[in-house]
Amino acid sequence: MRRTLFAGAAALLAAAGTFTFVLTRAEAATQTLQSLAAANGRYFGSATDNPELTDTAYTAILGGGEFGQTTPGNSMKWDTTEPTRNAFSFTKGDAVVTFAQAHNMKVRGHTLLWHNQLPGWVSQLPATEVQAAMENHITAVATHFRGKVFAWDVVNEPFNDDGTFRSTSPFYAAMGTDYIAAAFRTARAADPDAKLYINDYNTDGLGAKADAMYNLVKTLKSQGVPIDGVGFQAHLAIQYGFPSQMQQNLQRFADLGVDVAITELDVRMVLPRDSTKDATQATYYSNVVKACVAVTRCVGITIWDYTDKYSWVPSTFSGQGAALPWDENLQQKPTAYNAIVTALGGTVSSPSPSVSSASPSPSRSVSPSPSASSSPPPAGSCTATYKIVGSWPGGFQGEVNVTGKTGWTVTWTFANGQTISQLWGGTVTQSGASVTVKPASWNATPPATFGFLASWNGTNAIPAVSCS
Numbered sequence: 001m002r003r004t005l006f007a008g009a010a011a012l013l014a015a016a017g018t019f020t021f022v023l024t025r026a027e028a029a030t031q032t033l034q035s036l037a038a039a040n041g042r043y044f045g046s047a048t049d050n051p052e053l054t055d056t057a058y059t060a061i062l063g064g065g066e067f068g069q070t071t072p073g074n075s076m077k078w079d080t081t082e083p084t085r086n087a088f089s090f091t092k093g094d095a096v097v098t099f100a101q102a103h104n105m106k107v108r109g110h111t112l113l114w115h116n117q118l119p120g121w122v123s124q125l126p127a128t129e130v131q132a133a134m135e136n137h138i139t140a141v142a143t144h145f146r147g148k149v150f151a152w153d154v155v156n157e158p159f160n161d162d163g164t165f166r167s168t169s170p171f172y173a174a175m176g177t178d179y180i181a182a183a184f185r186t187a188r189a190a191d192p193d194a195k196l197y198i199n200d201y202n203t204d205g206l207g208a209k210a211d212a213m214y215n216l217v218k219t220l221k222s223q224g225v226p227i228d229g230v231g232f233q234a235h236l237a238i239q240y241g242f243p244s245q246m247q248q249n250l251q252r253f254a255d256l257g258v259d260v261a262i263t264e265l266d267v268r269m270v271l272p273r274d275s276t277k278d279a280t281q282a283t284y285y286s287n288v289v290k291a292c293v294a295v296t297r298c299v300g301i302t303i304w305d306y307t308d309k310y311s312w313v314p315s316t317f318s319g320q321g322a323a324l325p326w327d328e329n330l331q332q333k334p335t336a337y338n339a340i341v342t343a344l345g346g347t348v349s350s351p352s353p354s355v356s357s358a359s360p361s362p363s364r365s366v367s368p369s370p371s372a373s374s375s376p377p378p379a380g381s382c383t384a385t386y387k388i389v390g391s392w393p394g395g396f397q398g399e400v401n402v403t404g405k406t407g408w409t410v411t412w413t414f415a416n417g418q419t420i421s422q423l424w425g426g427t428v429t430q431s432g433a434s435v436t437v438k439p440a441s442w443n444a445t446p447p448a449t450f451g452f453l454a455s456w457n458g459t460n461a462i463p464a465v466s467c468s
């Protein structure tokens with residue numbers, strides 16, 4: 001599927017409204033995208049798909065606390081759930097639900113009706129049978145997942161980019177625009193508790209397509225059609241500019257009396273990736289998150305998977321990629337990740353995430369300090385290596401690398417009154433000069449790294465660090 005965007009028409013969104021809150025040490029220890037979003041009354045989620053659920057390094061992060069919501073990227077679509085007429089298969093969707101339930105993640109159902117990923121038999125139906133087949137499909141799928149999904153993308157991508165209805169949809173071809181109201185009514189009857197959404201791309205900012213969606217939602221509301229929300233996919237690309245006035249656009253939909261959500265966020269670039277593109281990408285992530293946070297009825301943000309390893313972008317948009325906040329080695333990109341954290345009101349290791357480099361380690365003007373032994377520890381024990389990776393008047397950033405056994409505890413005693421203000425990758429307790437760090441749930445198995453920010457004055461000696 002080819003996406004065209006209106007280049008040049010976009011203006012960078014200056015996020016209106018700022019908010020700040022200070023994290024206590026206990027809160028900082030558990031700071032995740034989800035915890036920060038939850039502090040704003042929202043969720044932060046990642047899409048996923050069945051093949052990658054066998055990748056344990058991947059699932060450790062997916063289910064490790066960063067995300068409070070997931071969307072199955074493919075497993076609830078028509079070609080998967082009803083490949084043959086009236087023969088339903090929910091195995092793949094159930095697997096995503098099971099993973100989500102085991103990891104405190106809620107599920108957005110995606111999607112009941114779309115012109116893509118339809119089995120051939122649907123397109124071959126005589127027009128007179130389309131409505132019955134459509135209602136049968138929606139009823140069966142929404143009934144199966146009732147109580148397991150909190151929301152459904154009932155209708156996906158009804159519009160062309162110019163705001164006309166997509167006539168290639170077999171539902172539109174058979175029923176005209178009436179298919180939309182019928183789909184929502186059928187979904188409501190099957191699952192009265194799920195929030196029912198319409199979802200599209202290139203509607204994120206003001207423009208002809210967003211106007212068409214706005215007018216449709218307004219009409220549906222005036223007709224009493226049970227629509228609860230509008231999803232903005234936000235498949236963005238830095239070479240096309242940021243959507244025009246995204247916050248205002250979300251707000252005008254909210255003012256119609258519906259929820260809004262960012263449902264499939266990713267920010268791609270023309271490869272190769274470099275630090276300038278990363279910095280631009282970070283501003284896009286920041287702007288989207290700030291737009292959602294600024295609109296009371298924006299209920300949450302979902303990125304379209306969290307890692308470039310499983311992004312749909314490279315196989316869809318030739319020569320493009322690097323769209324997600326974690327790279328293909330499952331490493332966080334400090335630029336994009338920190339931009340999201342900051343936009344959610346959290347605190348980050350780098351004071352200026354949008355200008356930090358693409359390198360995974362911070363580049364401050366202090367040379368790394370001498371560290372402890374790097375020889376492998378005996379079985380059943382562990383070794384921790386402490387270093388200062390950046391320092392500035394009054395503050396510094398430290399990093400500790402742990403090797404050895406799973407389930408480590410690292411301790412040290414500061415000699416010069418240093419105090420940790422924030423720590424990531426673990427849970428910290430500081431009592432006077434004594435520091436104890438235990439791993440975050442996803443970080444128990446070495447090689448593990450945690451980082452922290454701390455204050456210092458006068459002297460900043462490297463402490464002796466123990467691991468047990």
Ligand code: XIL
Binds near residue numbers: 073074156264
């Ligand atoms: C994509 C999936 O991520 C891919 O794996 C699949 O091959 C094609 O569909 N808009 C949507 C999503 O609503 O369902 C699409 O997901 C991405 C664009």
